[in-house]
Amino acid sequence: MWIEYQNISTVMTDSDVATVLRTVVKQVNQYFARYWNCSPLIFKYVPKTGKMTPNFWQFVIADTSDQAGAAGYHETGTGGGPIGYAFAKTTLDAGMHPSVTISHEILEMIADPEIDQTAQWSDLPNALFLGYEVGDPVEDDTFGQIIDGVLLSDWVTPAYFIPGSAGPWDFMGALKQPWDATKMLPGAYQSTWDPAKGWQQVFPAQHVGPLQHRRISGRAAITSSHSRRQRRLIPHSQRRMSVA
Numbered sequence: 001m002w003i004e005y006q007n008i009s010t011v012m013t014d015s016d017v018a019t020v021l022r023t024v025v026k027q028v029n030q031y032f033a034r035y036w037n038c039s040p041l042i043f044k045y046v047p048k049t050g051k052m053t054p055n056f057w058q059f060v061i062a063d064t065s066d067q068a069g070a071a072g073y074h075e076t077g078t079g080g081g082p083i084g085y086a087f088a089k090t091t092l093d094a095g096m097h098p099s100v101t102i103s104h105e106i107l108e109m110i111a112d113p114e115i116d117q118t119a120q121w122s123d124l125p126n127a128l129f130l131g132y133e134v135g136d137p138v139e140d141d142t143f144g145q146i147i148d149g150v151l152l153s154d155w156v157t158p159a160y161f162i163p164g165s166a167g168p169w170d171f172m173g174a175l176k177q178p179w180d181a182t183k184m185l186p187g188a189y190q191s192t193w194d195p196a197k198g199w200q201q202v203f204p205a206q207h208v209g210p211l212q213h214r215r216i217s218g219r220a221a222i223t224s225s226h227s228r229r230q231r232r233l234i235p236h237s238q239r240r241m242s243v244a
Helices: 014-036 088-093 098-111
Strands: 002-007 042-045 057-062 074-076 082-087 118-122 128-131 145-147 150-152 190-194 198-202 213-215
Touching (some): 002 014, 014 098, 014 145, 014 150, 057 098, 082 098, 088 098
Parallel strands (some): 002 042, 002 057
Antiparallel strands (some): 074 082, 118 128, 128 190, 145 150, 190 198, 198 213
16 A cells, blocks of 8 residues: 655654654554554655655645645545645644644545445434544544654554444553443544434533534534544535645
8 A cells, every 4th residue: 555645844854754654654564454454554755846646545744724725634636546634733733743643644544545434333213323433532642552652643443333342442442342422532533424413523521511412514513623533524525636
């Protein structure tokens, strides 16, 4: 699996980015692939003045979302492959680690490249589906995986999406059961879909008070510009873009 990457950030040097990506390669090839059955990951550097290959998977490290016209997510590009974004300055301004954001977005790209995969959680008459967001349920930096001294994102295993399954439900062992709306970790969120309400995001009850479920409608459900939870908030008609 080849991913071309380009660093247009002013707060991370090419050397900084290369160091993070080397650890992400280890994370994917040595650990993530055991659970998510993906092919070996290889990154290819593209200079700031270079052009991305249209049909390649692509990843861009920028300062803020305005630089790439997005809000920190990944989507299908004009060439057919997914494009991922990590916004280093926005992440730093929020007191978070850009290395975690980079890892988070790349792992979610690999697990669900087209953002179209779900797991059926319950059947009719109360049918519910969970979006395959492998980083969101353990999104907070405090749950991260450290490789070679670099803090990366924790991530859930396929068992997280199966009711009554045996663990592990995430790699770092932060979760004690599969998804449970009443026992979500601090800073976590889960995208859900049901026939009556469509897509929603579910947050820990203690973080949002009585409004535990928030309807996803464009950007209306975004509660923080510093969140990594953007992937299913962007209307599908607005997702296609090119960074070439």
